[in-house]
Amino acid sequence: MLKDITFGQYYEGGSFIHRLDARTKIILLILNIVFLFLAGNYYSLALCSIFTAFVLTLSKVPARMFLKNIKTILPIIIFTSLLNLFYGTGGRVLFTLFWKLTVTTGGISRAVFITGRIVLLILISSLLTYTTTPNDITDAIESLLSFLRVFGLRGAVHVLAMMMTIALRFIPTLVEETEKIMNAQKARGADLENGKLLDKVKALIPILIPLLISSVRRAYELAEAMECRCYNGGVGRVRMKRLRFSLRDLIAAMGNALCCGGVIAFNILL
Amino acid sequence: MDNQIELKNVAFSYENGEEKRDIIKNINLGIERGSFTVILGHNGSGKSTLAKLMNGLYKPTNADGTVLVDGIDTRDEKTEIEIRRKVGMVFQNPDNQLIASVVEEDVAFGPENLGLPPEKTRERVDEALKSVGMYEYRKSTPHHLSGGQKQRVAIAGIIAMRPECLILDEPTAMLDPKGRAEVMDIITRFNRDEKMTIVLITHFMEEAEFADRVLLLCDGEIIRDGTPGEIFSDIKTLKETGLDVPQSTELLYELKKSGIDVDTDAISVEEAAARIYAALHLEEK
Amino acid sequence: MSSIIEVKNLCFSYDGAAKPVRDAIHDVSFSVGYGEIIGIIGHTGSGKSTLIQHLNGLLKPASGEVLLEGKNIWDEPKKIKDVRFKVGLVFQYPEYQLFEETVFEDIAFGPKNMGLKGVELDNRVRNICETVGIKEEYFEKSPFDLSGGEKRRVAIAGVMAMQPKVLILDEPIAGLDPRGRREIISMIKSYREKFGAAVIIVSHNMEDMAVLADKLLVMNGGRLEMFDTVYNVFSKGAHLFNIGLSVPAVTKILYLLNEKDRSIRTDIFTLGEAVEYLRSCGAGGGHA
Numbered sequence: 001m002l003k004d005i006t007f008g009q010y011y012e013g014g015s016f017i018h019r020l021d022a023r024t025k026i027i028l029l030i031l032n033i034v035f036l037f038l039a040g041n042y043y044s045l046a047l048c049s050i051f052t053a054f055v056l057t058l059s060k061v062p063a064r065m066f067l068k069n070i071k072t073i074l075p076i077i078i079f080t081s082l083l084n085l086f087y088g089t090g091g092r093v094l095f096t097l098f099w100k101l102t103v104t105t106g107g108i109s110r111a112v113f114i115t116g117r118i119v120l121l122i123l124i125s126s127l128l129t130y131t132t133t134p135n136d137i138t139d140a141i142e143s144l145l146s147f148l149r150v151f152g153l154r155g156a157v158h159v160l161a162m163m164m165t166i167a168l169r170f171i172p173t174l175v176e177e178t179e180k181i182m183n184a185q186k187a188r189g190a191d192l193e194n195g196k197l198l199d200k201v202k203a204l205i206p207i208l209i210p211l212l213i214s215s216v217r218r219a220y221e222l223a224e225a226m227e228c229r230c231y232n233g234g235v236g237r238v239r240m241k242r243l244r245f246s247l248r249d250l251i252a253a254m255g256n257a258l259c260c261g262g263v264i265a266f267n268i269l270l
Numbered sequence: 271m272d273n274q275i276e277l278k279n280v281a282f283s284y285e286n287g288e289e290k291r292d293i294i295k296n297i298n299l300g301i302e303r304g305s306f307t308v309i310l311g312h313n314g315s316g317k318s319t320l321a322k323l324m325n326g327l328y329k330p331t332n333a334d335g336t337v338l339v340d341g342i343d344t345r346d347e348k349t350e351i352e353i354r355r356k357v358g359m360v361f362q363n364p365d366n367q368l369i370a371s372v373v374e375e376d377v378a379f380g381p382e383n384l385g386l387p388p389e390k391t392r393e394r395v396d397e398a399l400k401s402v403g404m405y406e407y408r409k410s411t412p413h414h415l416s417g418g419q420k421q422r423v424a425i426a427g428i429i430a431m432r433p434e435c436l437i438l439d440e441p442t443a444m445l446d447p448k449g450r451a452e453v454m455d456i457i458t459r460f461n462r463d464e465k466m467t468i469v470l471i472t473h474f475m476e477e478a479e480f481a482d483r484v485l486l487l488c489d490g491e492i493i494r495d496g497t498p499g500e501i502f503s504d505i506k507t508l509k510e511t512g513l514d515v516p517q518s519t520e521l522l523y524e525l526k527k528s529g530i531d532v533d534t535d536a537i538s539v540e541e542a543a544a545r546i547y548a549a550l551h552l553e554e555k
Numbered sequence: 556m557s558s559i560i561e562v563k564n565l566c567f568s569y570d571g572a573a574k575p576v577r578d579a580i581h582d583v584s585f586s587v588g589y590g591e592i593i594g595i596i597g598h599t600g601s602g603k604s605t606l607i608q609h610l611n612g613l614l615k616p617a618s619g620e621v622l623l624e625g626k627n628i629w630d631e632p633k634k635i636k637d638v639r640f641k642v643g644l645v646f647q648y649p650e651y652q653l654f655e656e657t658v659f660e661d662i663a664f665g666p667k668n669m670g671l672k673g674v675e676l677d678n679r680v681r682n683i684c685e686t687v688g689i690k691e692e693y694f695e696k697s698p699f700d701l702s703g704g705e706k707r708r709v710a711i712a713g714v715m716a717m718q719p720k721v722l723i724l725d726e727p728i729a730g731l732d733p734r735g736r737r738e739i740i741s742m743i744k745s746y747r748e749k750f751g752a753a754v755i756i757v758s759h760n761m762e763d764m765a766v767l768a769d770k771l772l773v774m775n776g777g778r779l780e781m782f783d784t785v786y787n788v789f790s791k792g793a794h795l796f797n798i799g800l801s802v803p804a805v806t807k808i809l810y811l812l813n814e815k816d817r818s819i820r821t822d823i824f825t826l827g828e829a830v831e832y833l834r835s836c837g838a839g840g841g842h843a
Contacts, residue, residue: 018368020507079442081775091352096528097341111536119348135370135372136373159566163373165369165370166369169368169371169412170371171367171619172413173413176413178301180646181651181652182650183608183613183646184646184649184651184652185652186613186639187613187639187643187645187646187714188639188652188668188713188717189636189639189640189665189668189669189717190664190668191636191668196446202502205654205666206652206654209654209826210651210652210653210654213699214651217366218365218366221361221363221366221367222367222369224322224327224361225359225366225367225369225424226360226369227327227354228325228327228354228358228359228428228709229354229379229380229383229431230351230355230383230384230425230431230450231379231383231427232351232383236383236384236385237382237383237389238382238386238387238388238391239378239382239394240329240374240375240378240381240382240388241375241378242390242394252314265574270395312732313702313703313704313731313732313735314702369786414600416600417599422786443730444730446598446599446759447598447759447801448598448599448662448799449599456660473732502731509733512732512733512734513732513733513735514732516804516806517762517803517804517826518804518805518807519809521804521805521808521825521826521829521830523611524826524830525830525833525837528830528834529834530833530834539804539807539810539811542804542808543807543808543811543812546812546833547812547815547816549837550833550836550837
């Protein structure tokens with residue numbers, strides 16, 4: 001149902017990871033993703049796994065939350081591992097299925113490796129959304145993109161951030177409104193569940209039109225309210241919330257660098 | 271007289287294809303600094319438009335109409351921000367005025383736009399939230415608040431800009447009785463304690479009780495202008511303009527009509543009871 | 556069979572954090588007879604809207620049952636749509652649900668969902684418009700070109716067009732001016748007279764409730780606090796104040812007068828009666 005939709009999936013907490021600057025978390029996430037792909041052998045991948053397990057534990061977010069995320073994309077994981085299993089070459093041929101689907105030791109090894117990589121990727125990415133509020137992510141993106149100012153794109157960055165802020169604010173409101181309209185139309189006998197695809201699409205009209213009209217009205221009123229609060233397209237705006245790097249961020253960065261260094265070393269040496 | 275806002279020959283109309291509709295017809299009006307003015311009008315009387323003319327959101331559509339805020343013409347684009355800061359505006363639907371998904375960040379929006387340094391903004395946000403009794407909710411998300419609480423946050427968002435005048439366009443229309451009382455309490459307090467100029471636009475007569483001055487707007491014209499007592503004693507006009515007359519006032523009116531000599535200039539139940547008590551005991555003597 | 560709708564030991568709570576716990580309902584039982592007008596009062600979050608959404612099967616009870624003409628509405632879950640035609644529910648600000656190109660089409664939406672077609676559908680819509688006073692010249696207009704009050708009337712007519720036996724309205728007159736209010740109230744009354752339907756109205760306005768309703772159902776913290784005649788409910792003023800509710804303004808005035816003079820009656824709830832009574836106090840040269 002609609003009410004299950006939550007934007008972002010912040011898990012409240014006060015762990016070391018939670019308290020990191022959102023910008024640090026985004027940068028380190030990108031760094032980690034890059035190094036996950038750079039990890040060229042089992043040793044470096046194992047190092048990445050250990051590191052991921054360590055930060056996940058550090059976040060104090062329950063393991064089931066992460067498992068939930070893995071579960072939702074399980075089909076993709078299975079699909080890619082099967083693909084790699086059959087198309088991976090090298091090593092000994094173990095057996096042949098059907099026509100030409102051969103399973104080799106090389107294939108198995110590759111499948112395990114890729115699957116491991118994807119799982120780590122998901123785990124480390126969900127760590128960001130679990131430990132950072134959508135607001136903080138928005139602010140961090142705005143701050144990180146502010147270098148674009150140099151290219152005369154300041155306005156664009158501000159508009160993007162403003163859009164994200166407003167979206168975050170209005171998504172729950174619109175979800176609730178959609179629910180209300182759906183209930184009102186259901187009370188008039190609208191059938192939203194049954195029928196063929198075409199019927200289902202048609203059944204959306206009584207919901208989408210009122211929703212559209214009310215969204216336009218809201219947008220108009222919001223624009224006026226923003227004007228009344230001296231909004232001027234962001235010119236001269238100074239944010240109250242200042243993002244600040246602290247010692248904590250430095251420690252996190254160093255820890256991460258250590259892991260990355262290890263990956264490179266393992267790649268070369270082992 | 272020291273006028274915060276002054277309207278001279280102001281008219282406003284809009285054209286919808288062939289049709290031209292006059293929303294405001296030649297209004298001359300001064301809002302005194304520190305006063306509490308209530309503008310009463312039925313739906314479609316042009317009261318929202320009048321409010322938006324007062325802070326320059328709309329400009330008069332007639333050439334000789336001017337709106338002055340502290341002597342500054344609202345047509346002057348250069349002073350737009352200055353006028354908006356001085357004359358804060360609160361709207362009917364609290365949902366459509368809140369911009370951020372954290373209360374304190376929303377309240378900070380105005381001061382941020384004014385370019386205040388972060389520490390100053392912080393100070394004002396805390397102060398504004400305290401003044402509307404929403405400080406303990408500063409980290410909440412507006413979506414989880416009640417209508418009355420959301421409207422209080424919206425008011426805090428305006429107060430944080432330190433306006434000299436507050437215009438409220440039907441701020442209680444979408445609230446339940448509790449939310450309505452909370453908001454009215456805040457408005458009267460700002461006027462009494464902070465000497466803030468208040469213009470309250472409403473169709474609930476009850477809300478005019480604490481005003482210094484009541485204006486009656488009908489089809490774009492001000493048809494009555496006086497103290498609450500003066501306006502409310504004229505119930506016939508109020509009813510004719512399609513206004514909501516509180517039951518207590520209506521009771522006095524009906525009693526008077528049926529031949530009891532009772533003063534009809536009361537809105538609250540307390541005042542009405544006092545009037546009736548006086549009237550009945552007078553007759554006894 | 557005397558009651559059209561009967562609620563037995565209804566319990567419900569929203570799961571998850573999306574809805575606060577306060578909108579839950581605990582063990583509510585009552586029944587409504589044919590042609591009765593019931594007013595539901597209670598402050599925000601007392602469970603009023605949760606309750607009414609159970610009556611037409613938009614929500615399914617956690618335990619307990621809702622009987623429509625003696626039959627549990629959830630006996631055949633597949634046919635729950637039919638229940639919605641028999642129990643019409645008008646939500647708050649129903650004008651926001653209008654979507655068709657013309658007034659006529661919008662009012663026809665409900666009847667069409669019932670499977671009505673052609674002449675039958677046409678008659679159904681015309682019939683309801685006549686009953687509630689929507690003139691033919693409005694039929695081809697776009698609902699979005701109407702005034703607020705007119706939109707509300709069209710939206711309510713859209714539910715009435717299904718000819719429900721129970722008509723439920725959530726704050727039907729909120730936000731309207733006196734004229735708009737009078738129109739909606741007369742519309743509801745005409746519908747009840749013509750179709751003998753039971754009417755359930757949720758409102759914050761005690762003055763209107765005193766004039767309109769036969770019985771009042773008082774909700775407090777998800778429980779049914781009182782279910783009695785208007786007279787009996789409003790006679791318990793002190794109790795209503797305790798749970799954050801109120802009595803009509805004229806009654807409050809009488810309470811205040813009574814504080815000064817114990818002989819003043821306080822069991823009067825409508826303007827007309829109050830005028831009559833106070834006049835008799837005055838004209839009699841005394842009130843003792």
